[in-house]
Amino acid sequence: MVHKINHISKLRLDVASQVNLEKPISFSFDGKIYNGFDGDSLASALIANGVRIVGRSFKYHRPRGIMSAGVEEANAIVQIGEEPYIQPNMLATKVELFDGLVAKSVNAWPNAGFDLFAPLGFAKPFFVAGFYYKVFKWPSWHFWSPLVRRLAGLGTAPKQPDPDDYDYHNSHTDILIVGAGAAGLVAALKHGKQGKKVLLVEQDKDLGGALLYEKFEIDGVPALDKVAEMVSALEAMKNVTIVKRATVTGYYDDNFITISERLRNHLPPEVDTHKPRERFWHLRAQQVIIATGAIERPLVFANNDRPGIMLASAVRHYASRFGIAVGRRIFIATNNDDAYRTAIDLHAVGINIVGIADIRPNPQGDLVIAARALGIIVHAGHAVINTKGSRGLKSISISKIDVKNNILDEKQQKFECDILATSGGWSPVVHLHSQSGGKLHFDDTLQAFIPRDYIQQNMCIGSANGVFELADILAETSEMTFKINKPKVEPIQAFWDLPKNVKKIKDSKRWVDLLHDVTASDVALAARENYVSVEHFKRYTTTGMAMDQGKTSNVNALAILGRETGREIAQVGTTKFRPPYSPVSMGAMAARSTGALFSPLRNLPMHIWHKDNGAIFEDYGGWNRPAYYTKSGESEQKAVEREVSAVRQHVGILDYSPLGKIMVKGPDCAVFLDYFYCNNVSNLKLNRARYGLMLNEDGNVIDDGVFIRVADDEFMVTTTSGGAARFAAYLEEWRQCEWPHMDVVISNITTGWGCISLQGPKARDLLHKFDIPIDLSAENFPHMSMRSTEFAGVDIKILRTSFTGELGFEIYMPRSYANAMWEMLINVGNAFKIQPFGLEALMVMRTEKGFIHIGVDTDSTTIPADIGFAVPARKKPSDYIGKRSLFRPESLRTDREVLVGLKVVGDAPLQMGSIILAKGYDKAPAPMDGRVTSSYNSPTMGYPIALGLLKNGQSRMGELIKIYDLDGMQEAEVVAPCFYDPKWRQIDG
């Protein structure tokens, strides 16, 4: 918290403004404490405190000051708040001041006023357009990138988790109006009165747009009073919703709109914490009315980036809305009439207007005449050419200019001033129109890109549409009539850069894009290097990229590129604007999808039992499953060893509920399923089960599992636990699109049914303790068969199958009964030394047995032949998905990577993923022959084992291979992929 200082700055004007001088506020900037008032922006408060340098430029670390009063700010980028509330990339012009606000400059160290990196300014030749590609080639970009990143960052990302909440909001409206300036307000009134559902979105905290600061009168009253009248009329309409502090950031297909609404950024972080900090809207609008206004362009001349050089409109904005004189001696540079408003407004509050340099030889508009009448000196036919003042503007020089012949007079006149207000004309904010797919047209009279060719249900109105005069805007938009004085305005004179006939000017630094430190000479260089397409040019020079999206720089840059390449601006064209218009917080886009809600895990039916019995959980394909159960003080390895040995010697119990379970029913179910497995399905007998591989049309294995014929016209299909939804959708896709004539119904029952797996030699003895009315003997209930029966009044299915190599029974039942059954089996099983086991023990045992795990021992190129299924897959008589691909030359190659077992030489298990070196190599780098896919310490075998994919593996049995990973080299012997019980003697218990 900062302590208070309560004096009023000399720069505060003695005029009525929207700042409340009764309510002082203290805040800090770069560690120093300042005071401001309720209603101030951070920028207005800094200006009032005489802070001229607020940041350093991106590449050269030049001192920069506040240049605007709005979202177009390219210099005053600050970071707000302290851990954990840090918000980087904030514009000082849009930050509302609150008591205790902490702001820091970015891209400067230790602070903006005194920056140790400032000498980089002298390194300008290294930072020309495309410097990334030119300078940092030697020894490599990776050598330089840490340094460049440290120098070039704009702000620091917070290190601590964000304590605030953010929200999504989905909404619909008849009419969306973007921007509540004059045009937006009257449009909202018009549509509101017609009873339409209207959403009016304004990025500022107040409605009114330019009327918040322009000294207009409407119907004989100040414009602000008229705004208040319109706002209360709108607020009275139930069908009109007004959202302030919200930016329409993106315009997508079919009038899909994103809005970033800031609910608490203007408040201290500890206030109103029950509300979300920001809200991200997804809106569908029947019609979008774009009333986003226009942004003033700076003029291009030498050293036009000094603190104190501002947009002309911003100068009168600060005076009128915030009651602040941005300086005491103001010079104005312009090519149009509008800048004269600044002269008139500032003169009215007693500020010295040193002079106006107007490019036009003989301006005679009403505003020009009015300024002259006040005694303000107008230097017609003159341009500001250069400025002085290393830590803030001290003086400017102007020269006579012949725009028609593009010649600058050598003679200069110097004027002392602390502010230079510049206006190069106005650019309609066409970002949203362009994002919507609409095209732009360069208007020669306005010297601006204006919207043309609407693709979606939208329209641009007001100055966003190139209608700049208030009287015209109101007449165009509203059915009401307003009484407004309309001055006679003379056209703007196109003017983009100084003529190059004076050497000193030709070699000067004339900034085009302040945010990215791009100068007119960078633009010329890019043109010389043939980056003449506007899309290439943008990326090469970085003009108009990133958070700013070219708000003040685009048109100037395009015009200079046009001059350098002998083209008109219209021929150069613009890049398509991309969302977001203004930066959006990552938190707002993530909304509630963070932490545990990012990708919620599914719990097992016996979750609470597992938790109470020492389970260590892990995420296996979206399921929260026990990896192993630990007894007090037991290590993971010991626990897994204990669980494996329980299964191998007695009996283990596994919550197997996530196993994919899909029912396929109907007269055509066997024929249908035959298309999905490389094994025969239709010849399977009732109550028998078969292991099968599922392929895609490329012939690659995508899943495996057991399918069981539970009725003549019904199969149960099991899939990997992570693959159930995907495989069910795959079956549906083929059924609907390729074989709609087949009479089949597919139903994914994975989450509805629980599954308990009993594995181990004592599994049958344990089941015998229960009163189950079926014959469990090996002869009458063989491996790979299923029985449906009733147990304790519940219909269950028992499948004899094994993923461990031991005698195994999988018991399927409705999920709600699973926990009771589990506890009963454990209680009775204690007499057989039953142990619950987790996924890690299962993985060890299936590896010992050489059973593959899809996606681990296979990848997207594995075909059945690679994992030992060459014969069934090729011999199956009927067609199936992927079959034809198994006969392509690539599939028939004899040197494919195939599944092998790896018996490690030594005691250390191999790292999964380590590389098998090609024959003849004993160290990396070397060509690779394959890789290790599964690897474990085998408690059963007493040595480390592994599975791998090895080129030409079948014919390399017994060979010693070299395996490389980051820890060094290891050796292993190639063996058959089955370590445990290769003769299958354990399977019947």
Place this chain on the structure above:
Amino acid sequence: MMTIKCPYCGERSEAEYNFGGPAHLERPSHAAEVSDKEWGNYLFMLDNVKGISPERWCHSHGCGRWFNILRNTETHEILSIYKMGEGVKAARGDKDGA
């Protein structure tokens, strides 16, 4: 994000749908008899049209049904929506689909 009119459920946001590649791709009915080149064409040689293209879509977060869309991939204009098994409806005016 487009609005797509599912022929079974009506207008929904694109987020409810999955794109399923080109429509009317003919799977060789006697796969064993086609040449490697023909099979390769079926697998890999897809048109990737810039302009009007028939596509398969699935209302995966709705009814789960597959259907076809005739869509301009450049402008995202939907020209026609029709059910599986129905032929291409090329009529430009048929924006509301089947």
